[in-house]
Amino acid sequence: MLNLPPRISSRLNSSQFANLHTFLVAARHLSFARAAQELCLTASAVNHRISRLEAALDMKLFQRLTRQVCLTDEGERIFEILQHAMGELSEALEQSSQADIAGSLAIYVRPSIAQCWLVPRLAEFVERYPLVALDLRVGNDNVDFRTRKIDLALYYANGEFPGLVSQRLMRERMAPVCSPEYARRHRLQENPQNLKHCTLLHDSLAWDHAAFDAEWTLWAEQHNLLAALPERSLTFDRSDLSVTAAMNHVGIAIGRQQLVQKRVDSGELVLPLADFSRSGHYDYYLVHPPLGTVPKRLQVFMNWLRECARQSAPQDEHEDGA
Template identity: 75%
Template sequence: MLNLPPRIASRLNSSQFSNLYTFLVAARHLSFAGAADELCLTPSAVSHRIGRLERALSIRLFQRLTRQVCLTEEGERIFGILQHAVGELSEALQPSSEAEVAGTIALYARPSVAQCWLVPRLADFTERYPLVALDIRVGNDNADFRTRNIDLALYYANGDFPGLVSHKLMDEKMAPVCSPEYARRHGLLAHPEHLRNCTLLHDALAWDNAASDAEWMLWARQHGMLAQLPGRGISFDRSDLCVVAAMNHAGIAIGRQQLVQKRIDRGELILPFGGFTQSGHYDYYLVHPPYDPMPRRLQVLMDWLHECAGPSASTGNVEPLLV
């Protein structure tokens, strides 16, 4: 229900509802130019619509600054009411049968988990829910749910998401991985101390604000191997690129079990120093803004992701380090 304050609702007429939607889009982008792109209008047309709405309602919705706009206190309040109303309307228009769940979901994920874990499983989801259109987006920055119109994010993180709702999807474990040839060439199976002669492969953006060697340092501290870490290495901005480099004998990488287990099962990678151990506080989380109510199409996707992760969100037994 569009529960606008009575003094505002009484001033609305049919011509103002399109202006309200223009305001909703502009408030989400905090940019008239961004709203213009989404609505296929000019920034000037967006500005004129907002101006007409403000005059009709006798309230100021935006503060116009030199290079940007920001919402006034009243504008923030109206924006919140409109977002809630549009969400309720979208949910009310959903079919009642689960088999007919429909709509678009924008899912944002880190590149590595998207490529190695999420994308190979999508065929099952589309077969079950053919009327749900998934919009998969990837990146290393945190999702801006407001301006990019993202519904759900899948992060490898420590679980701290201020102002957002998070659900732990699955645990993660880590271990050094390399090709069988690289391990043989450096004698790693018999002599773990030979790690000091290797090239380390780094995911330089493993998690928010991580140092470029954060994963290696975390693993080495856990296993008393700091003195064996070499100074040379190659850095990437994606864990899966580290894995590809390791498969092609470029060095040794920290492998995340959820992302590399199939490579190990096929013999493309090995664990030269023993099995996987807990990565510390870093696991996989589903994150979204507060929804009231939760859209059914989004709940269906989250339930399916939890099903894919398994009931225990576990990746197997921990094996000892070979030292």
């Protein structure tokens, strides 16, 4: 349900629903120009609609910078409410005609998110939509939708996908992880500077065009520990492999919360230096080429992914509206 406060909902008349839809598209792209292309409007018309919506809601939804726009905290909150409401509406409409949902879907996913997050959840989707045949493919490259028959990609990225339709599925947070034995051996919880005596485990392909040590560098800069990073390291081309090495006492890896939380809860991994936190602007995105009409089987799969994402979101993320 679209649970807006009474002071806001009372200001939404029928003319504002077109502006809400414009806001939803612009927020998904984080670009008035791309939203204008999708809506067959001019960028100035998109800006005008959103300005009228901001005036009606009495809140600023976007920060308009020189060459880009970004959501304000209020804009982020309204965007996620709208996404949730539209997802529930789409699912309700699709369920009424589930007999029409059939066919194959080719899904392209980064290996680590496939292994640690998506595949363990697939039994529920298969039971709910038995006539949809999923063809799951994994890889570290960005797929070329023009040459490969892929319906949907799931990426860990910064949200920039020129010429494609994208929407953030869920946020990610990160923290160094290692085995309890490794943390004790190096006394990491007593003195974070002991990190300099450890072996760093890297995912060298964390995101598109990332340096091999990008995740560690990003985390260390935010925690003022760049000087403590050791030179000793092992490099993998998958996050889950670096984490598996950490579980087996090889060293310390950057763990992405969506992928390692169960291991932390079970005690196989510990957070010896800091709790999970936002680092940069890298999240999980659903990406597909522009479509005149989204096939029902693809729509229900994306709705199901959003449902899974809401269920797996950390509790404090629910509480602060992140």
